[in-house]
Amino acid sequence: MAARAYSSGVHRALWKLGTLNHVAIAVPEMEAARSFYRDVLGGRVSEAVPLPEHGVSTAFVELGNTKLELLEPLGDRSPILGFLRKNSQGGVHHICIEVDHLADAVEQLRVRRVRILSPEPQIGAHGKPVIFLHPKDCGGVLVELEEA
Numbered sequence: 001m002a003a004r005a006y007s008s009g010v011h012r013a014l015w016k017l018g019t020l021n022h023v024a025i026a027v028p029e030m031e032a033a034r035s036f037y038r039d040v041l042g043g044r045v046s047e048a049v050p051l052p053e054h055g056v057s058t059a060f061v062e063l064g065n066t067k068l069e070l071l072e073p074l075g076d077r078s079p080i081l082g083f084l085r086k087n088s089q090g091g092v093h094h095i096c097i098e099v100d101h102l103a104d105a106v107e108q109l110r111v112r113r114v115r116i117l118s119p120e121p122q123i124g125a126h127g128k129p130v131i132f133l134h135p136k137d138c139g140g141v142l143v144e145l146e147e148a
Helices: 030-040 081-086 102-111
Strands: 017-026 049-051 056-062 067-073 091-099 129-133 143-147
Touching: 030 056, 030 067, 102 129, 102 143
Parallel strands: 017 067, 091 143
Antiparallel strands: 017 091, 049 056, 056 067, 129 143
16 A cells, blocks of 8 residues: 655645643553552552543543553443454553644644544543544554644
8 A cells, every 4th residue: 555645735834743642541441550550550640530521531640741541431332442342451542642723733634634533623631622533544543633
């Protein structure tokens, strides 16, 4: 399969890719995962927070310069259930990168025909607008972009 070219003829970016915000890990059992990162690895782990509007519970492991986001399914319509059916022990689900202007990023990514998984940005676990990019357009990686 040939590499996909993304050039749109736009010479100046309207937005800038920022820092890695977090790496999300889907887990089948939140308390076991929190215990591992806290008790075995000695990490600072937040309490789990249910986000019913996203179909997940989340907890964050602080790593200094970034975070791990632990994701456990919440409800039978959770978007990570399919991932856990294929990967019963869990695993890396997505990466999240900050951008300085999410609306400009969305516009330019659509021009470059990168598929966005929701029609509009949603409010993510940090209370900021986010979008997800289709993994087939991102080298097999589910990418979340978050407004910085």
